[in-house]
Structure formats: structure tokens, C-alpha cells
């Protein structure tokens with residue numbers, strides 16, 4: 553079986569920087585036309601100048617002949633100014649501003665403690681049409697870790713949308729039925745990305761036969777009923793849902809540790825993993841819109857002009873990848889993926 557689709561884009565990707573970025577970038581360039589590049593570097597990408605410099609480093613690291621286009625983002629802080637937002641809009645290469653609740657995830661310490669303190673920037677974003685990309689989890693340690701996304705919707709997301717109803721928002725890496733239903737029922741300016749791993753796995757994958765640090769990411773995997781709700785949303789034909797891998801590389805020793813980092817590396821098999829999920833749902837005919845049409849439509853960009861071809865063919869994922877001077881364990885390491893993207 554073969555499937556040819558318009559070249560996809562990745563609307564949520566962590567490329568890191570330096571030799572780590574140089575190690576992972578070719579995986580994305582092979583499959584994706586463009587990617588929304590997350591700004592949670594150390595230090596975070598908080599200015600248009602920093603985003604421009606980061607973009608140049610990515611462009612310089614592309615494999616020869618690659619036309620991959622990085623779509624840059626800024627990291628929202630409580631001191632981001634309306635002026636910086638306008639500058640971002642005028643740049644043409646900044647396509648979103650990312651809200652990390654402080655402490656919610658990797659390199660989020662500089663993020664937002666109280667959305668009310670970022671209103672100047674958020675109002676300017678609503679005004680100029682700059683999308684807000686949201687890591688939607690509350691950080692209150694008293695809230696159960698599996699409920700943090702649902703609680704975020706009620707306590708942060710809905711009040712924000714009431715205050716700025718025209719704000720364009722992407723609810724990133726949604727993991728719950730509540731988020732899928734919220735986005736489906738919201739106005740057209742609210743959309744969501746869904747990862748392949750949240751479509752393929754439930755929280756049992758964290759504990760199958762022992763603790764599995766390579767299945768730990770944030771927001772954490774949820775119950776089967778949530779996986780089913782995400783799969784239903786992704787394959788529903790709604791243009792509010794699109795591909796965002798959240799491929800988030802961390803060196804092996806930082807995940808296989810007493811306090812391991814959150815994030816799964818999937819960029820090496822991204823579109824193949826989505827193909828598995830869509831096939832499982834009997835909805836391979838919906839993959840192209842999800843992967844290649846809905847994202848550019850939301851961001852106001854053209855679709856890619858070329859195609860990729862997927863073949864139903866099993867291949868073994870390497871047990872280890874090199875990651876600069878470190879090692880990287882990809883999702884399904886040493887196991888099989890059942891689709892292959894032709895080179």
C-alpha cells in the first residue's frame with residue numbers, strides 16, 4: 553500500500569540549539585516543509601532579534617539541498633511589550649508567541665506566573681493577529697498531574713478567551729477529551745495541535761513492565777478514553793486540529809535518571825507514526841488534511857507545493873541516535889514502525 557500526500561509541516565517542534573540542533577534537524581528536513589520552532593532555549597527566545605539569530609543558525613545547519621523553512625516563535629514573559637509583539641508581526645518570520653505557565657515544563661521558569669501580568673502583550677497580539685501558542689497546564693502542585701490540562705481550560709483558557717475573544721490561539725499538544733471538546737466547540741480562531749504519541753499511547757505505556765522514562769512527556773500521557781477522544785478529533789475532518797509532533801529531544805542520561813526530563817523524540821519517524829494512528833482509526837484518507845492543509849490554513853500560509861510518499865512497510869527504529877556528543881533514544885527504539893516515508 554502506498555500513500556502520496558502534500559508535504560506536511562510540523563506545527564510544534566523543539567530543535568534545541570548548537571550541536572544538538574545540528575544532530576536532529578536533518579530528521580525534520582527529510583519530511584517536513586516547515587516547522588513552528590519552539591522558543592524554550594536556555595536562555596529563552598524572548599525577542600525578535602534573538603529569533604532572527606536562532607533562525608539563521610537553523611538555516612545554516614540545514615542539509616545541502618534542503619528547502620526546510622523554520623517558522624519562529626517568541627517566548628512570552630510578564631515583561632514582553634506590545635512593541636515587541638508589533639515588531640514580531642512586522643518581521644514576517646515570527647509566527648507565534650508561546651505561553652509557558654512558569655514551571656509547567658522544560659525551560660519554563662521564565663514563563664508566565666499570572667496571565668493577567670502579560671495583558672499588554674496579549675492585547676497587542678489580539679489586535680495584530682499574532683497567534684498565541686499555549687502549553688495548557690496549571691502548575692499548582694495541589695492539582696493532580698493528570699488533571700492539570702482540564703483545570704487550565706476552566707481557570708485560565710476560558711477566562712482569557714472571554715477577555716480577548718478575537719485572539720488567535722493554538723492549544724498545543726492537547727491530551728484530554730476536555731481539550732478536544734473545548735477546541736471543537738470554540739470559535740474558528742481556536743485550534744489545536746496533537747502529537748503522534750498521544751494518538752498512539754495511553755498512560756499504561758509509562759509503566760509497561762517497569763517505569764519507562766522514554767514515554768514520559770508533558771502533558772503526561774492520559775487514560776485510554778482520552779487517547780480515543782484525540783484520535784476522534786484528529787480524524788474528524790475538522791480543520792481545527794493539525795499535526796504538531798512536540799518532538800522534544802533530551803540526552804539519554806537526562807531521561808534515564810532519578811529525576812528524568814520530559815519529552816519524546818519522534819522527528820525521525822514523525823509522519824510514519826501519524827500514519828499508524830490514522831490507519832488504526834480507519835481514517836488514512838484524513839491524514840493529508842491534518843498533516844498538510846489545516847496548519848497552513850490556520851497560520852495563513854500556502855500549502856507546500858511538493859509531496860511525500862508513504863509505503864506500508866515495517867522498519868526497525870535504531871536503538872540509539874547520536875545527539876551531538878550525547879546519545880538520544882527515539883520513540884520505538886529497537887522496535888518497528890509500520891509505515892515508511894520514501895526518501
Ligand SMILES: NC(=O)N[C@@H](CC(=O)O)C(=O)O
Nearest residue numbers: 566657658769770800814815
Ligand atoms: N513536551 C515535553 O515533554 N517537553 C518539551 C516542552 C513542552 O513542549 O512542554 C521540551 O522542550 O522538552
Ligand SMILES: [Zn+2]
Nearest residue numbers: 657687770771
Ligand atoms: Zn509544552
Ligand SMILES: [Zn+2]
Nearest residue numbers: 566590798800
Ligand atoms: Zn513542546
